[in-house]
Amino acid sequence: MPASLTVATHRKHLTAIRAETEDRIARLTVEYDELEGSGTDVGAGDDEGGSESDGTFVERDRVRAQIAEDRDLLEQIDAALIRSKGRDWGSCTICGQPIGEARLEALPTTAVCVTCKARGTGW
Ligand SMILES: [Zn+2]
Numbered sequence: 001m002p003a004s005l006t007v008a009t010h011r012k013h014l015t016a017i018r019a020e021t022e023d024r025i026a027r028l029t030v031e032y033d034e035l036e037g038s039g040t041d042v043g044a045g046d047d048e049g050g051s052e053s054d055g056t057f058v059e060r061d062r063v064r065a066q067i068a069e070d071r072d073l074l075e076q077i078d079a080a081l082i083r084s085k086g087r088d089w090g091s092c093t094i095c096g097q098p099i100g101e102a103r104l105e106a107l108p109t110t111a112v113c114v115t116c117k118a119r120g121t122g123w
Contacts, residue, residue, distance in 0.1 A: 007089050010090075015081075028067045035060045079111070
């Protein structure tokens with residue numbers, strides 16, 4: 001690997017993204033709980049109150065999807081952190097070629113080189 005992107009710098013990137021992602025999950029979880037609270041309030045004891053809470057359900061689904069996405073990202077970050085401890089750090093997990101400094105900087109969680117990514121064999 002080129003000397004300008006060290007494993008220490010890469011790990012720092014990953015750790016920073018991890019903290020951001022955890023913050024976002026915490027915020028979204030609060031948001032989700034609030035939406036859930038408002039969802040049960042709206043139309044309580046009223047059988048026809050469903051239409052009013054539809055918007056809340058849509059919003060909750062959106063927040064829940066975002067939380068799921070961020071949890072996936074956390075797993076990818078953790079996997080990348082584990083890879084960064086190994087000898088193969090910076091190498092494509094499919095073909096073994098260097099992933100490339102620019103790609104690792106832009107996409108710190110990636111496990112594959114741009115060629116394998118283009119082939120659709122990884123993310
Ligand atoms: Zn590759």
